[in-house]
Amino acid sequence: MDDLRLIERAVDMNETKISANGVQVYYGDNHAIKDVNVEIADKTVTAFIGPSGCGKSTFLRCLNRMNDTISVARVEGDIRIDGEDIYDKRVDPVQLRAKVGMVFQKPNPFPKSIYDNVAYGPKIHGLARNKAELDEIVERALRRAALWNEAKDRLQEPGTGLSGGQQQRLCIARAVATEPEVLLMDEPCSALDPIATAQVEELIDELRQSYSVVIVTHSMQQAARVSQMTAFFHLGNLVEYDETGTIFTNPSDPRTESYISGRIG
Amino acid sequence: MTDTTPLDAAPAGKPTKSILVEDERTRARNRAEARFRAYGIAAIAIAATFLVILLATIVVRGVPAFTQTYMTLDVTLEANALDPNGTGDRDEIAKVTTFGYQPLIGQALVSLLEEQRIETPLPPPALILMLSQSAPAVLRDAVLDDPSLIGQTVTFELLTSSRADGYFKGRVTRESLARDRNLGPPHLDILDQLAESGHVERRFNLDFITGSDASESRPESAGIGVSMIGSFFMMLVVLFLSLPIGVAASIYLEEFAPQNRFTDFIEVNISNLAAVPSIVFGILGLAIFIQVMHLPQSAPLVGGLVLTLMTLPTIIISTRASLKSVPPSIREAALGVGASKMQTVFHHVLPLAMPGILTGTIIGLAQALGETAPLLLIGMVGFIASNYPAGVAEGFLDPNSAMPAQIYEWAKRADPAYYERAWGGIIVLLVFLMSMNLLAILLRRRFERRW
Numbered sequence: 001m002d003d004l005r006l007i008e009r010a011v012d013m014n015e016t017k018i019s020a021n022g023v024q025v026y027y028g029d030n031h032a033i034k035d036v037n038v039e040i041a042d043k044t045v046t047a048f049i050g051p052s053g054c055g056k057s058t059f060l061r062c063l064n065r066m067n068d069t070i071s072v073a074r075v076e077g078d079i080r081i082d083g084e085d086i087y088d089k090r091v092d093p094v095q096l097r098a099k100v101g102m103v104f105q106k107p108n109p110f111p112k113s114i115y116d117n118v119a120y121g122p123k124i125h126g127l128a129r130n131k132a133e134l135d136e137i138v139e140r141a142l143r144r145a146a147l148w149n150e151a152k153d154r155l156q157e158p159g160t161g162l163s164g165g166q167q168q169r170l171c172i173a174r175a176v177a178t179e180p181e182v183l184l185m186d187e188p189c190s191a192l193d194p195i196a197t198a199q200v201e202e203l204i205d206e207l208r209q210s211y212s213v214v215i216v217t218h219s220m221q222q223a224a225r226v227s228q229m230t231a232f233f234h235l236g237n238l239v240e241y242d243e244t245g246t247i248f249t250n251p252s253d254p255r256t257e258s259y260i261s262g263r264i265g
Numbered sequence: 266m267t268d269t270t271p272l273d274a275a276p277a278g279k280p281t282k283s284i285l286v287e288d289e290r291t292r293a294r295n296r297a298e299a300r301f302r303a304y305g306i307a308a309i310a311i312a313a314t315f316l317v318i319l320l321a322t323i324v325v326r327g328v329p330a331f332t333q334t335y336m337t338l339d340v341t342l343e344a345n346a347l348d349p350n351g352t353g354d355r356d357e358i359a360k361v362t363t364f365g366y367q368p369l370i371g372q373a374l375v376s377l378l379e380e381q382r383i384e385t386p387l388p389p390p391a392l393i394l395m396l397s398q399s400a401p402a403v404l405r406d407a408v409l410d411d412p413s414l415i416g417q418t419v420t421f422e423l424l425t426s427s428r429a430d431g432y433f434k435g436r437v438t439r440e441s442l443a444r445d446r447n448l449g450p451p452h453l454d455i456l457d458q459l460a461e462s463g464h465v466e467r468r469f470n471l472d473f474i475t476g477s478d479a480s481e482s483r484p485e486s487a488g489i490g491v492s493m494i495g496s497f498f499m500m501l502v503v504l505f506l507s508l509p510i511g512v513a514a515s516i517y518l519e520e521f522a523p524q525n526r527f528t529d530f531i532e533v534n535i536s537n538l539a540a541v542p543s544i545v546f547g548i549l550g551l552a553i554f555i556q557v558m559h560l561p562q563s564a565p566l567v568g569g570l571v572l573t574l575m576t577l578p579t580i581i582i583s584t585r586a587s588l589k590s591v592p593p594s595i596r597e598a599a600l601g602v603g604a605s606k607m608q609t610v611f612h613h614v615l616p617l618a619m620p621g622i623l624t625g626t627i628i629g630l631a632q633a634l635g636e637t638a639p640l641l642l643i644g645m646v647g648f649i650a651s652n653y654p655a656g657v658a659e660g661f662l663d664p665n666s667a668m669p670a671q672i673y674e675w676a677k678r679a680d681p682a683y684y685e686r687a688w689g690g691i692i693v694l695l696v697f698l699m700s701m702n703l704l705a706i707l708l709r710r711r712f713e714r715r716w
C-alpha cells in the first residue's frame with residue numbers, strides 16, 4: 001500500500017448533511033443492510049468500500065429512495081438529510097431525487113442524443129430559461145465530466161452509441177447537470193482509463209467545494225485519493241467508519257485491516 | 266484455481282489436438298446443426314407453398330368478380346310510354362314503374378338485332394333475359410334525373426344478366442343452360458354475335474367495389490362498397506375506444522399498480538379474456554348493448570363496441586409486453602435525475618414501447634376487421650344494406666353490414682355468381698388487411714430509432 005499518497009487532509013468539521021440511524025434493508029428475506037449508523041458530512045467526499053455484495057449499492061440507494069422502485073426491498077430505520085426524515089410520509093421522492101443525484105453502477109444513458117441526455121434533468125426542473133442557457137448548462141456538465149472534447153462535435157448523436165467509459169461520463173454529466181446538493185456515485189470510474197479517472201476525480205474534488213459526495217469504489221487507491229471519510233462495509237454491516245487516513249493507516253477492526261491489505265474480498 | 270479437474274487437465278506429454286481436423290464431437294455438433302437448418306428450410310418451404318396456393322386460389326377465383334359484362338344499347342325513350350300526357354312533370358313520370366320500361370328495352374334489343382342482321386327465334390320479352398333485372402331501373406333513374414331525355418334515343422351501358430356474364434367468364438356453359446328456364450342456347454348465339462360486333466363487352470366493374478348488396482336474383486349488380494363503409498365505421502369505434510383504454514390500462518397495470526392479489530387477479534383475467542371465443546362477445550353485446558341499453562340493432566356502433574371488447578385483451582397484452590421489454594435501467598435513470606413516475610413513463614418508457622404498442626394495436630384491429638361471428642349475433646349479417654349512410658351519425662347508427670359478414674352472406678347464397686363475388690370480396694378484405702400491415706410496418710420504422 002505504499003503507493004497510497006495519503007495526504008494529511010484535515011477533515012474540516014463540516015456540519016452533517018446526511019445522518020442514518022439503525023438502517024436495515026431487506027430484499028424479501030435477505031437481510032442486506034444490518035443496522036447501519038453513519039453521519040455523512042457536508043462538503044466532504046465519503047467513500048464506501050467493501051467486498052462485492054456487501055451492500056454498498058443497497059445503502060447508497062437508500063439515500064435517495066431508489067430502493068422504492070424495487071418491490072421486494074424494505075427499508076427500516078431513520079435517514080435524515082439536513083435534519084429532515086427522507087422516509088417521512090410527506091416527502092415526495094421526486095423532489096428528494098432532484099436534491100440527491102445519482103450515478104448508477106451500470107451506465108444507463110437514455111436512448112436519446114447526448115445533448116438530450118444531459119439536458120433532460122435541467123429541462124424537467126426548469127433550470128434553464130432559454131435554449132442558450134440550456135446549451136451552457138449542457139456544455140458545463142459535459143466539461144465537468146471530462147466528456148466535452150469527445151462529445152462536442154456529436155451532441156446530436158445517440159448517447160448509447162458511446163463507448164462504455166464515455167457512457168459512464170455521460171451519466172456523470174447528466175447527474176451534475178441538475179445541480180444536486182448530494183451526489184451519490186456508484187463506482188463511477190469502473191470502466192474508465194487512468195486519464196478519464198483522473199479527470200473524474202478532479203471533478204469530485206471540485207464538487208466537494210459545494211456539495212457532499214458519496215462514492216462507492218473498489219479501488220483502494222481511489223478511495224484514498226479522493227475521500228476524506230471512508231466507510232468499510234462487510235456482509236451488510238458497517239464495520240468501520242473513520243477518516244480516510246485512519247482507515248488506511250491505522251484501522252481499528254481486523255476485518256478492515258485484512259480487506260485493505262487484500263486478504264478478504 | 267488450484268484444483269483443476271482431471272477432465273480438462275491435459276496429461277503431460279500428450280500431443281495437442283490439431284484444429285485442422287474436426288474431432289468426433291464437432292462433427293456430431295455440425296451434423297445436428299445442418300439437420301436443424303434443413304428442418305427450418307423445409308418448414309419455411311411448406312409454409313410458403315401453402316401461402317402461394319392460397320393466394321393463387323383467391324386471385325384466380327376472385328378476380329372475375331371485378332369484371333362484368335356490359336351491353337351497349339341505344340334505347341328510344343318513347344314519350345307516349347313514359348309521359349303519355351306530355352306534362353314533363355317529374356311526379357307524373359315517376360308514376361311509370363320499372364315495369365313500364367321493359368318494353369322499351371325489348372324494342373331496343375329488337376332493333377339492335379335487326380341492325381346487326383342477327384336472326385333469332387326469340388320474342389322480345391325473352392330477349393330481355395339477356396340483361397340484368399336492374400336494367401329497367403337504370404333507365405328509369407336516368408329519366409327521373411333528366412326528364413328532357415324523354416323522346417330521345419339514348420345510349421346506355423347495361424349490365425347483362427349473371428348467366429350471360431357467367432357465359433363469358435366460362436362459369437356457364439351451353440350444357441349447363443339446357444335446364445335453365447331463363448337463358449338458353451339461342452340467347453348465347455345472340456351474345457356471341459354481339460360480342461363480335463363489340464356491343465357486348467366484359468370490362469372492369471367499379472360498382473363491385475363501391476356498390477351495395479343486391480337481391481338474390483341479380484348478383485351482377487351486387488357490390489361490397491356499403492359494407493366497406495360499415496366496416497370503416499366499426500373500425501373507427503374500435504380504434505378510438507380500444508387504443509386509449511387499452512394503452513391506459515396497460516400503463517397503469519405495468520407501471521403504477523401495486524403488486525397484489527387484486528392486480529394479479531386482473532392480469533390473469535385479461536389473459537383469459539384474450540382466449541374467449543369471439544361469439545361470446547357477440548352474445549354479450551346483444552344482451553348488454555341492444556337488450557339493456559337499447560342501442561339500434563345491426564348498427565356499426567354496436568358492432569364496434571363488441572369488437573372493442575374483443576380487441577382490448579389483445580392490445581393490453583401486447584402493450585404490456587412492449588412496456589416490459591423496456592429495460593428497467595432506463596426507468597432508474599429517469600427517476601434518478603428527479604423525473605416523476607409519469608414523466609418517466611411518458612418521456613422515456615412509452616416512446617421506446619411505441620413500436621410494439623402500434624404493432625399490437627394494428628394486429629388487434631386487423632383481427633377485428635376480419636371478425637364475423639360476433640356480428641352474427643347483433644344482426645349485422647344477412648342484412649341487405651342498399652344505401653350509403655346519409656351522414657356520419659347515420660354511419661354509426663343506421664343498420665349496416667361489414668365486409669366479412671357480407672362475404673359470408675354471399676357465400677351462403679345459391680347462385681354461383683354470388684360464390685364468385687364472395688371470392689372477390691375476400692380479395693378486397695385482404696387488400697385492406699395488407700394495407701393495415703403495411704401501415705404497421707411504416708409506423709414501426711418511423712418510431713423505431715435504433716439507439
Ligand SMILES: Nc1ncnc2c1ncn2[C@@H]1O[C@H](COP(=O)(O)OP(=O)(O)OP(=O)(O)O)[C@@H](O)[C@H]1O
Binds near residue numbers: 058105
Ligand atoms: N434488486 C435486488 N433484489 C434482491 N436482492 C438484491 C437486489 N440488489 C441487491 N441484492 C442483494 O443485496 C446484497 C447487497 O447487494 P449490493 O448490490 O448492495 O452489493 P454491492 O456492495 O454494491 O456489491 P458490488 O460491489 O458487487 O456492486 C446482495 O446479497 C444482493 O444479492
Ligand SMILES: [Mg+2]
Binds near residue numbers: 058
Ligand atoms: Mg454495487
